[in-house]
Amino acid sequence: MTTVNDSAAVQVIELYKAFGDLEVLRGIDFEVRRGEVVCVIGPSGSGKSTLLRCVNLLEEPTEGNVYVGGVELTDPDVDIDAARRRIGMVFQQFNLFPHLSVLANVTIAQRKVLRRPAVEADRIARENLARVGLADKVDAYPAQLSGGQQQRVAIARALAMGPEVMLFDEPTSALDPELVGDVLGVMRKLALDGMTMLVVTHEMSFAREVADRVVFMDGGVIVEEGPPSKVIGDPAHERTRRFLSRVLDPAAAEIED
Amino acid sequence: MTQHAEAAPRLTRRQRRRLILGGEYGIFIIAVVLAASLADWGALKTNFAEWRVAKTVFPDIITVGLRNTLLFTVTGFGLGLITGLVLALMRLSSVPPYRWFALAYIEVFRGLPALLIFIFMGTGIPLAFPGTNLPGGVYGTAAVALGAVSAAYMAETIRAGIQAVPRGQMEAARTLGMSQGRAMRSIIIPQALRIVIPPLTSELVLLFKDSSLVLFLGITLEQRELAKFAQDAASQQGNTTPIIVAAICYLLITIPLSHLARRLEARQKRGQR
Numbered sequence: 001m002t003t004v005n006d007s008a009a010v011q012v013i014e015l016y017k018a019f020g021d022l023e024v025l026r027g028i029d030f031e032v033r034r035g036e037v038v039c040v041i042g043p044s045g046s047g048k049s050t051l052l053r054c055v056n057l058l059e060e061p062t063e064g065n066v067y068v069g070g071v072e073l074t075d076p077d078v079d080i081d082a083a084r085r086r087i088g089m090v091f092q093q094f095n096l097f098p099h100l101s102v103l104a105n106v107t108i109a110q111r112k113v114l115r116r117p118a119v120e121a122d123r124i125a126r127e128n129l130a131r132v133g134l135a136d137k138v139d140a141y142p143a144q145l146s147g148g149q150q151q152r153v154a155i156a157r158a159l160a161m162g163p164e165v166m167l168f169d170e171p172t173s174a175l176d177p178e179l180v181g182d183v184l185g186v187m188r189k190l191a192l193d194g195m196t197m198l199v200v201t202h203e204m205s206f207a208r209e210v211a212d213r214v215v216f217m218d219g220g221v222i223v224e225e226g227p228p229s230k231v232i233g234d235p236a237h238e239r240t241r242r243f244l245s246r247v248l249d250p251a252a253a254e255i256e257d
Numbered sequence: 258m259t260q261h262a263e264a265a266p267r268l269t270r271r272q273r274r275r276l277i278l279g280g281e282y283g284i285f286i287i288a289v290v291l292a293a294s295l296a297d298w299g300a301l302k303t304n305f306a307e308w309r310v311a312k313t314v315f316p317d318i319i320t321v322g323l324r325n326t327l328l329f330t331v332t333g334f335g336l337g338l339i340t341g342l343v344l345a346l347m348r349l350s351s352v353p354p355y356r357w358f359a360l361a362y363i364e365v366f367r368g369l370p371a372l373l374i375f376i377f378m379g380t381g382i383p384l385a386f387p388g389t390n391l392p393g394g395v396y397g398t399a400a401v402a403l404g405a406v407s408a409a410y411m412a413e414t415i416r417a418g419i420q421a422v423p424r425g426q427m428e429a430a431r432t433l434g435m436s437q438g439r440a441m442r443s444i445i446i447p448q449a450l451r452i453v454i455p456p457l458t459s460e461l462v463l464l465f466k467d468s469s470l471v472l473f474l475g476i477t478l479e480q481r482e483l484a485k486f487a488q489d490a491a492s493q494q495g496n497t498t499p500i501i502v503a504a505i506c507y508l509l510i511t512i513p514l515s516h517l518a519r520r521l522e523a524r525q526k527r528g529q530r
């Protein structure tokens with residue numbers, strides 16, 4: 001039995017999630033300490049997105065507990081909107097608001113949720129857009145931006161709420177290869193600034209360089225976790241090795257039945 | 258002679274297309290000529306395009322008829338849009354009684370002829386609730402009747418628009434700490450309304466025409482809209498020309514509106530903002 005750890009930024013205890021008969025998460029236990037960067041890797045369908053979405057309760061777990069900053073999100077009486085303000089999330093498909101300008105994308109939740117005055121929201125939005133290298137795009141609309149720029153706006157939008165934890169779900173998977181670097185660069189800087197980050201990614205070089213810890217998931221369970229040098233560099237499990245060889249050298253992968 | 262008989266010279270594809278096209282034009286021209294020769298042009302002219310009669314209906318056909326038609330349409334549309342939005346949200350509610358009510362409303366009002374609803378509103382309501390008076394008198398009743406009918410159609414359109422907004426939009430909004438209602442108001446509905454502007458414009462055209470039904474509410478001379486105004490003028494003068502004038506007034510509004518709706522739709526198909 002895992003105990004509640006008040007100093008953890010994120011703590012997941014005995015988490016189960018099923019969609020009907022399909023058991024996607026089958027008993028997940030792990031935590032992210034403050035300031036730590038944890039990368040989650042694993043084959044498609046292993047439940048990585050579902051795990052991330054359970055952390056901010058976009059999906060309701062079937063069983064188990066989720067704590068963020070000491071507050072239990074799985075408590076039925078929790079103020080979920082208040083709790084989510086402290087958790088930023090970046091999606092694979094960006095999900096910018098297409099009817100709003102870049103600036104409005106970054107200010108709207110500050111204004112409507114945090115009730116910040118317009119001037120302050122504006123200033124914080126510009127600061128965060130500068131942080132992701134898009135200070136000159138405030139007046140553009142999402143459709144006028146490249147995928148990489150859209151994803152960086154999405155990061156700025158999340159950061160403007162002043163989150164304690166940032167969740168990333170394959171933030172570079174929908175990008176053209178030459179745009180991946182910009183987004184990873186922003187994330188690396190964020191990690192250096194001490195942000196607590198939980199990142200689902202297929203970018204092994206990012207995980208190796210930036211992550212404090214790597215979690216390998218398969219079939220709804222954590223198969224192994226540890227420092228990247230261990231999990232990526234010298235995996236203990238056959239399943240991890242097989243996955244890594246496929247990701248690192250896709251052309252050489254054998255076809256399974 | 259060779260084994261198989263000399264085939265009739267085959268037409269090329271282009272020749273065949275020309276032949277078909279020529280035939281179609283030919284039929285069209287014959288039909289027009291036939292209709293023109295059968296019609297009594299003198300009678301047509303005196304009954305439908307009598308300049309002297311046309312002049313008598315001006316300016317009242319504009320200042321009374323068209324003005325009232327526009328007034329009924331705009332108030333009815335405004336009321337219908339708000340009611341339709343509420344019904345659409347009820348249709349999507351997680352509370353079953355809301356869904357049932359909205360669905361029942363939509364089915365009833367879309368399933369009945371608008372005429373019946375107007376007769377009901379005009380005679381049934383004053384009988385059932387004597388002394389009830391909607392603000393604006395007939396104008397109020399007309400707005401309610403037109404709004405009630407158009408709301409049923411608009412509700413379904415708006416619901417489809419809301420469902421056409423990608424799921425990720427709601428998720429992104431909720432992730433930023435917005436409540437369900439706040440996300441609806443600030444993120445989902447503005448996008449949904451943009452999506453449904455073209456079909457709502459078509460709905461406006463329908464409503465513009467349906468506004469002629471207010472005559473079943475029992476209206477005074479000053480409250481007559483285009484169709485009724487023209488009909489009265491026509492019977493008064495024993496000449497149908499006022500009907501033609503009214504028809505032109507309708508078309509002057511509906512054709513540009515339909516054109517606008519098509520252009521908005523085309524623009525959206527091209528995926529512009």
Ligand SMILES: Nc1ncnc2c1ncn2[C@@H]1O[C@H](COP(=O)(O)OP(=O)(O)OP(=O)(O)O)[C@@H](O)[C@H]1O
Nearest residue numbers: 019022024042043044045046047048049050051170
């Ligand atoms: N809302 C849902 N309803 C039903 N099944 C779902 C739902 N969301 C996910 N699943 C299923 O759960 C399983 C795990 O999905 P998940 O998206 O968590 O995997 P993943 O590890 O993120 O995969 P990928 O690398 O492809 O993103 C999949 O089999 C998926 O089909």
Ligand SMILES: [Mg+2]
Nearest residue numbers: 048049050170
């Ligand atoms: Mg995923």
